[in-house]
Amino acid sequence: MKTEISEIASDLSKFKPGLIFDADGVSLFGKFQDEISAWKSKKRWTEVLHDYFLLEEERDYEIQVISDLSSLTFCVSCSFSSACGRYAFWRLINHQAPEAEKKLGGTINHAQPSQVLGSAVRGKDNDTWIVAPIGEATDKNKEAAQIIRKLLNIFK
Numbered sequence: 433m434k435t436e437i438s439e440i441a442s443d444l445s446k447f448k449p450g451l452i453f454d455a456d457g458v459s460l461f462g463k464f465q466d467e468i469s470a471w472k473s474k475k476r477w478t479e480v481l482h483d484y485f486l487l488e489e490e491r492d493y494e495i496q497v498i499s500d501l502s503s504l505t506f507c508v509s510c511s512f513s514s515a516c517g518r519y520a521f522w523r524l525i526n527h528q529a530p531e532a533e534k535k536l537g538g539t540i541n542h543a544q545p546s547q548v549l550g551s552a553v554r555g556k557d558n559d560t561w562i563v564a565p566i567g568e569a570t571d572k573n574k575e576a577a578q579i580i581r582k583l584l585n586i587f588k
Contacts, residue, residue, distance in 0.1 A: 451537050453525050458518050462508040462537050469507040470497045477510060479535055484532040485520035492517035 445552070452461040462477070466523040474497050481487040489495060492514040498507050512521045523529045 454523075455525065458512045458521050460508075460512075460521065460524070460536070462512045462513075464506045464508070467497075467499055467506045470499070473537060474508045477508060480532050480535045481520065483512075484529060484535075485516070485523075487514075487517055488522055492520075493569075494520055 445574075448466050449463045452463065453459070455459065462470070462471060462473050474495055477495060478489060481489075487493055493508045493510055493512045495508065498509055512518050520529075524533055527533075529537075530587060
């Protein structure tokens with residue numbers, strides 16, 4: 433378990449602080465700049481998941497703080513296990529619970545624990561939710577980035 437936690441923390445060290453979700457693992461990760469913020473966020477996440485989705489810790493989800501001092505990575509990991517937990521996760525990543533998303537920490541970025549799949553695109557309301565599957569490649573190709581933005585705006 434110790435090696436798995438350090439692998440997750442080192443993979444998350446590539447991201448800026450904020451929320452990151454793993455659709456394959458049905459998990460949310462929150463990256464923070466210091467350990468105190470991570471522990472406060474764990475408490476806030478537990479309250480939000482209970483108040484907005486009526487989820488119970490250990491029955492519907494598991495939440496923990498992961499600290500890796502070597503890379504100065506502090507994150508909260510939340511894995512959803514029950515059907516209700518997975519539905520709450522789906523609602524979070526698909527704009528179905530904007531109030532809960534705001535209280536969890538603001539923006540959500542898309543990733544897998546082992547690799548970055550894409551980066552988020554800023555929407556009309558300055559909320560970062562829309563996932564750009566090409567990610568960094570579009571930053572190098574401005575024409576492709578414009579086409580993808582237009583396509584994403586069509587499907588809003």
